[in-house]
Amino acid sequence: MSGPVMIGHLLLERLARREQIRVPEADLIMQQQDQIAAFAASGRDQGILAYIYLFHAVMALPVIRPGDTVLDLACGPANQLAQMAQLNPDTHFIGVDASPNMLELARGTSANAGLSNVTLQPGDITRLAGFADASVDCAICTMSLHHLPDTAALAATLREIGRVLKPDGGIYLADFGRLRRTATQRFFAYDRQELQSPQFTEDFLNSMRAAFSPAEFRTALAASGRQIDYYATALAPFMMIGRSPARRTLDDSLTQQVQRAYAGLTAGQRRDFNNFTRWFKAGGLELPSPVR
Numbered sequence: 001m002s003g004p005v006m007i008g009h010l011l012l013e014r015l016a017r018r019e020q021i022r023v024p025e026a027d028l029i030m031q032q033q034d035q036i037a038a039f040a041a042s043g044r045d046q047g048i049l050a051y052i053y054l055f056h057a058v059m060a061l062p063v064i065r066p067g068d069t070v071l072d073l074a075c076g077p078a079n080q081l082a083q084m085a086q087l088n089p090d091t092h093f094i095g096v097d098a099s100p101n102m103l104e105l106a107r108g109t110s111a112n113a114g115l116s117n118v119t120l121q122p123g124d125i126t127r128l129a130g131f132a133d134a135s136v137d138c139a140i141c142t143m144s145l146h147h148l149p150d151t152a153a154l155a156a157t158l159r160e161i162g163r164v165l166k167p168d169g170g171i172y173l174a175d176f177g178r179l180r181r182t183a184t185q186r187f188f189a190y191d192r193q194e195l196q197s198p199q200f201t202e203d204f205l206n207s208m209r210a211a212f213s214p215a216e217f218r219t220a221l222a223a224s225g226r227q228i229d230y231y232a233t234a235l236a237p238f239m240m241i242g243r244s245p246a247r248r249t250l251d252d253s254l255t256q257q258v259q260r261a262y263a264g265l266t267a268g269q270r271r272d273f274n275n276f277t278r279w280f281k282a283g284g285l286e287l288p289s290p291v292r
Contacts, residue, residue, distance in 0.1 A: 063170030177237030
């Protein structure tokens with residue numbers, strides 16, 4: 001997640017002037033079993049994405065209150081959802097995904113984690129049928145928006161988020177940013193290839209190519225009609241976050257939960273977590289709860 005080669009790529013990103021053309025995902029809904037299995041494995045306790053899921057779970061804490069009803073849009077196999085549900089046991093989470101196979105995995109993830117505050121249902125995040133206006137307290141979506149076909153679908157998703165949220169609702173969105181250089185995209189996809197399956201490496205590269213640009217992302221955030229602050233990693237936006245203003249402060253009990261979750265990472269995952277945190281801190285966004 002850090003080092004001279006990565007910094008070199010990001011510095012070259014700063015110098016690049018031409019944007020890459022976006023290449024949408026070939027399959028907008030992940031249905032192939034090998035793809036689903038590779039993605040699900042990457043987010044489990046020892047998976048390559050485990051530290052990123054904890055990072056987003058911690059970053060989302062200020063916008064989630066006890067007693068909230070929270071929508072997790074495009075929840076996938078629920079690895080991210082499980083992290084958030086464990087840190088927020090007094091909050092009800094509703095995971096929505098268009099893939100029946102993903103939802104089946106999500107049910108297993110929820111059951112294995114012993115979660116009683118999670119329900120799951122099929123749905124299209126661009127048309128949140130079944131959710132009334134101002135009916136939920138918070139909406140989250142992590143590393144899934146790039147599966148949308150185009151900027152129109154992205155804007156439609158943000159408008160739906162704005163519609164279903166209560167007036168004081170919270171929002172946390174995170175996804176890859178589209179980088180300008182093919183070489184940088186390939187660097188991120190292949191940097192840890194020895195720790196990930198070939199299928200995951202291929203899908204990772206496709207995700208980088210399908211990512212929306214910072215300008216496209218920020219335009220969509222405005223379509224929600226809500227105040228959402230934009231953040232990105234320093235030097236180049238290999239990850240972008242849109243987060244609404246804080247709705248609560250973290251108490252000692254929650255801070256201790258975060259510390260325990262962080263301690264549960266492997267040494268390598270903690271190193272990656274810390275480096276990821278530094279990239280966002282340099283971009284203007286700090287963790288709401290320090291870890292050590």
